[in-house]
Amino acid sequence: MGGIDDLKGKASDALDSDKGEKASDAALDKGGDAASKATGGKHDDAIDKGTQQADSKLGRE
Template identity: 45%
Template structure:
């Protein structure tokens, strides 16, 4: 488990870096997250035959609020 702990520490340090934080808040990152959420929502909607489209849309909007740079 020592290797995993080392990777975790490095990942945390990376994410705390100011330049990384700025990149995550950029418009480009927002666009990428929007594209991913759209694809996931579309796949979930297709998998459920559209039966849960409203709930999928709500979940997508909530996720976008958490991930977005608003």
């Protein structure tokens, strides 16, 4: 299982970089926008809360 642990470490290192932070923020924003569009904006508060929680788990800020 060393290969999976190595991959996990590399992914973690990538997310901890500035480039990774920007990429994760962009992906979360894009996903949030898609969810908002799909729900007609009816659940924007919940979507925003979810994306903020995800960003706190993935990102540095």
